[in-house]
Amino acid sequence: MAKRSFEPDDDPQAPSPEDTSFADILQEFEQSHKTAGGSSGDTGREGTVVSVTADSVFVDIGYKTEGIIPVAEFRDDPVKPGDKLKVSVTGRDPEGYYTLSKIKVERPKDWSALERAFADKSTIAGNVTGMIKGGFSVDVGVRAFMPASRSGVRDTADMESLVGQSIACRIIKLDTAEEDVVVDRRAVLEMEEAEAREHLLSEMKEGTVVTGTVRTLMDYGAFVDIGGVDGLLHVADISRGRIGKPADVLTVGQVVQVQILKVDAAKRRISLGMKQLQADPWTAAPTKYIIGEKIKGAVSRVTDFGAFVELEPGLEGLIHLSEMSWAKKIRKPADVVKAGDSVEVVVLGVNPGERRIALGLKQAMGDPWAELERRLPVGGIVEGPISSLTNFGAFVDLGDGIEGMIHIGDMSAEKRINHPKEIVKVGELVRTVVLELDRQKRRIRLGLKQLQPTTMDEYIGEHKTGDLVTGRVANISSNRARVELGDGIHASCAVSEGGDSAAKEQNAKPDVSALSSMLTNKWKLGATGGMPGKREPLKAGQVRSFRIVNLDAAQKRIEVELAG
Numbered sequence: 001m002a003k004r005s006f007e008p009d010d011d012p013q014a015p016s017p018e019d020t021s022f023a024d025i026l027q028e029f030e031q032s033h034k035t036a037g038g039s040s041g042d043t044g045r046e047g048t049v050v051s052v053t054a055d056s057v058f059v060d061i062g063y064k065t066e067g068i069i070p071v072a073e074f075r076d077d078p079v080k081p082g083d084k085l086k087v088s089v090t091g092r093d094p095e096g097y098y099t100l101s102k103i104k105v106e107r108p109k110d111w112s113a114l115e116r117a118f119a120d121k122s123t124i125a126g127n128v129t130g131m132i133k134g135g136f137s138v139d140v141g142v143r144a145f146m147p148a149s150r151s152g153v154r155d156t157a158d159m160e161s162l163v164g165q166s167i168a169c170r171i172i173k174l175d176t177a178e179e180d181v182v183v184d185r186r187a188v189l190e191m192e193e194a195e196a197r198e199h200l201l202s203e204m205k206e207g208t209v210v211t212g213t214v215r216t217l218m219d220y221g222a223f224v225d226i227g228g229v230d231g232l233l234h235v236a237d238i239s240r241g242r243i244g245k246p247a248d249v250l251t252v253g254q255v256v257q258v259q260i261l262k263v264d265a266a267k268r269r270i271s272l273g274m275k276q277l278q279a280d281p282w283t284a285a286p287t288k289y290i291i292g293e294k295i296k297g298a299v300s301r302v303t304d305f306g307a308f309v310e311l312e313p314g315l316e317g318l319i320h321l322s323e324m325s326w327a328k329k330i331r332k333p334a335d336v337v338k339a340g341d342s343v344e345v346v347v348l349g350v351n352p353g354e355r356r357i358a359l360g361l362k363q364a365m366g367d368p369w370a371e372l373e374r375r376l377p378v379g380g381i382v383e384g385p386i387s388s389l390t391n392f393g394a395f396v397d398l399g400d401g402i403e404g405m406i407h408i409g410d411m412s413a414e415k416r417i418n419h420p421k422e423i424v425k426v427g428e429l430v431r432t433v434v435l436e437l438d439r440q441k442r443r444i445r446l447g448l449k450q451l452q453p454t455t456m457d458e459y460i461g462e463h464k465t466g467d468l469v470t471g472r473v474a475n476i477s478s479n480r481a482r483v484e485l486g487d488g489i490h491a492s493c494a495v496s497e498g499g500d501s502a503a504k505e506q507n508a509k510p511d512v513s514a515l516s517s518m519l520t521n522k523w524k525l526g527a528t529g530g531m532p533g534k535r536e537p538l539k540a541g542q543v544r545s546f547r548i549v550n551l552d553a554a555q556k557r558i559e560v561e562l563a564g
Contacts, residue, residue: 067098101166144181231270240314317357326401368400404444413449491558
């Protein structure tokens, strides 16, 4: 069969060319390609946009009736009244308007034009004439086949609506001998979308606020369609408050307002933000959070050095480890709080420049040291378990996170010790006396030996005032003599002026010239030197008789006087 330069839009049910005359073929071709406004193969005309509605763009093409184009075709390239368009007439709708296409490509007029389009991989115009098995029948000057997979649509409803439309396509197979032509619309659509994205990317400016639709949700963020291109809304930029994952606050299909944070044209990446459109809570922080005030919040996360508390969305404060408890032995914040806990804290400091708020947990509980002087007066007795040992002493847990320290020197009065473990052990309950309380330094010194019975205690318990005892004079200083009554037991004895003078005379260097007269006098007058009742003066090393005149068990003190 001879090759035809123009083939009618064949119907699979129509008679074959052999059964029809050339005139019939030409008539059928003209009827199938004739439009209400022109002849077959309309190469396009220029029109002027008259008005734009929510659904359609009305165009003046020089006819009595205006033409109409779906507004969806201008999604990536909006138009306004007065704009000029190159359009082609594709038919008429039921209301009498000419249906137009803004496709700016022409339909090939003969086989040579088809061959050039195929070789150049250029875009051509076509008209979808019907659905056939596996795809569509398309009039591109000759009857061509378009596979459904290359149509750019998927569901049945969209495929049916494609029939009768003018499309832009590309020839992907051309066999002139067999008159076999296959076209591809999908490749053209993808190319147009890519060009539209490039155009949109070039026009996007950082800081611009746009409206988009959430397309996909991931753990790390959400992809938002902002008019033909997708931008990434990172989870950290969704809200000023802390969120676990995007799905907690967003849903697919949700319309959101976002700000363009960054445009990377080279990598075709757009970073978006939602929290940037929300008020910054740090602006009002200095006036809202007053130092010394108590506030409530929820622990958002716990670290090795403290815990962060969310006071409001986008604003957190830090409780440092040192501000968690009055106790000194807190090793990690997790021992005190955990994520999700509701806590009451005191504002310790506000620094909006560095976005920091210092919080105190222990301050909200009240300072246990405030009432400590009343509860634990110096000299008072306190009981508690040994919490820890060091080389220099032992710490006693006094409750409310307060510890007192027993120095190694205050552990035993009987012997010298090298380490506290010789006397006490961790966990042992001990009874101690308060020796010192320093609220400013938050220090309590305790004594253990002060409550332990000693030989002095036993001696005092076994004697009473007026008892006669024997003792050795240890030394004499000024007008007092130190008398040893037993092993480790000492008493104080007053020395009279005369006795003191005598003691001084005994310690003085004797006068040799008066020695003989002194001896003669002692022989004549006796041991008292001629003074009846005069006692021999005290001298270090003497063993004498004494009378107890005072016993002070609390101060562990004994006073005596010379008895003979």
